[in-house]
Amino acid sequence: HVRDAMDLKRMMIMVVVALGPCFFMALHNTGYQANLAISAERGTPLDNWREGVLTALGRGHDVGNFLDNMALGALYFLPVYAVTVAVGGLWELLFSVVRRHEINEGFLVTSALFPLTLPPTIPLWQVAIGISFGVVIGKEIFGGVGKNFLNPALTARAFLYFAYPAQISGDKVWTAADGFTGATPLGALGTFQIETAAPDTSVLTGYSWWDCFLGFIQGSMGETSTLACLIGAAVLIATGIGSWRVMAGCVAGALGMSTLLWLFGSASSTAITVLPPWWHLVVGGFAFGTVFMATDPVSAAMTDVGRWWYGTVIGVFTILVRCINPAYPEGIMLAILFGNVMAPLIDYFVIQSNIKRRAARYAAG
Template identity: 50%
Template sequence: MKALKKALDNLRPTFSKGGKLEKLHWVWDANETFLFTPGHATQRGAHIRDGIDLKRTMFMVILAMVPCLLFGMWNVGHQHFLALGEYTALGEGFWQKFGFGALKVLPIVVVSYAVGLGIEFVFCSINKHPIQEGFLVSGMLIPLVMPVDVPLWMVAVGTAFAVVIGKEVFGGTGMNVLNVALTARAFLFFAYPTMMSGDKVWVNTSTADGQAVVDGFSGATSLGLAATGNAGQVTSLMDSFWGFEAGSIGETSAFACLLGAALLLFTGIGSWRIMFSVFLGGLTMAGIFNLVGPGLGNEYMQIPVLHQLMLGSFMFGLVFMATDPVTAAQTDTGKWIYGFFIGLLAILIRVVNPAYPEGMMLAILFMNVMAPLIDHYVVQANIKRRMKRAALAA
């Protein structure tokens, strides 16, 4: 590391003001900041020092997503070989499954980072402001919410749209209104619906010589089955908890999401208020459906409450999307309201809307828009309460 630091120091004059590559100063600065603690010193004002900066915060979030990424790679391979009737037992062909999944998932990750960071570098060079580390997290989230068979050009288009329209237009990291990764997914979902939904996009069914997809294989997710009136065919509660089912690359395993949640809560990066309130909102809506479902004869409504919360992207959205500190509510009371309605709307959209069997994406994006309004009314309520106390004291 000392040799690398020395090499960067030698290159500093080239990228500094008056150097040959002065216009690329912010690109060089971003790489130095990412690799080492920046040597910038504040000049005036009151300063509060902390042991964690934005770079380390983003690194911890990425670390929290590693279980979802690794399990997603294995599950992509597992679902592929299930479709071919090979290595059908969970313990069989572990490395074959993981290797196949890695070959499918890693290119998506590379394209996401290459396109997103490339656009960030361009904007920072034009606007002459430092590159923030915000996309380090978004660049990992985008692949995890994609189906395995998504074309790489679509990943590039979705990432470009999310970075330019979803973030840079609003001023960059910390200024965006909508979650960047969900903006990418929503854009692709509405622009290319046949390639982002249905039963054919969740499992890779490519075959080599001598291989064939087993008879009767559909590729439908548990939520897809439930939405078409086949709620009795969804995976078991334990399989849903562990993630042994078809779905987006990193969203199927509630267990992997909980491992990430534990790290985010331990480090204080994730908001426990939002996580708990999202879970409470989903629990409430699923419980209401359980009460009215038998009378309506709706099997989807009768899926047990806990099982309902283990399906689809509910747990992934709860841990990694709803807790985005930029797009979530900022006040403590606002976080409870914000999270509760995300959980409520996610299950409501999932069960009631026949056209879209998963509601987490739409619920979070809708509440992203509502978060500033929620905070406004919470603050106004606090002001009125304090004015009343002041009036009584006078």
């Protein structure tokens, strides 16, 4: 029998294929949210070059028109993606020349993931700075693909969040319409103070659970749809690229911690603290981070048992950050970076436990 080992290039291409549904939602939902705000007269078209291109294409702002939504979404997402590929690719080329090796295919995934984690209104110069930090500091400074201990795309986003918070968080960045302000579901839940019983989540956020599951909500361009992420997860698991243990650990950790807070949380806290567990799985970037970021084979735990613990730590930490720090309702980014740092230690203790157990078994025999 011939064993067909999947090489790095095919692996990276398969990850990009798995991201296909998220790319689709990035285009459609970005345009849909902007056209929805404009149609409802809660905002006006942004006065920039995109309106001229949209008019030249014969498209408008009809929220019920699929092509109008896709065209407007593409005019916001594609420039972000192009800048990411151009600037990040330039750094990859520079380091490949200095180190005298080929450009690694790993950048395909980084350049696909990073734009999906950004809001549509992000300035393009900040995209360039962010991907530069992610590629150089998050990966190349450690020796390149396979030697970095942090996820480069997540490192880039974390840098932008702490360096330019006004352009990557808040209520004004999620919808590409001038004069429109609106919080993401997590943002609304994180700031609403409850006094007695928690209000209905759908009423408070303005979205139903199914809206959040399908992805027709405000948020980062490619992170809103849990359904799109589940399709990607099926592809990654079927091809053996993404670890189902990590994904299951993240879900188990998040459900466990959110259930404890839901059952025993204080009645005088924010609404997100007593949010039903099943809501935590469909709001924010939890699904996207669990499927595409936490499963990064380079920065995740290596052992099977370690992957369970690694995923569980990320799930628990995500809920803790969401609930304990109302100023930062989205916790998946910090949770995964924390998990990346802890992964070698988790593997160490798992291996040491196996060694001790085996030694005890031999001694008893």
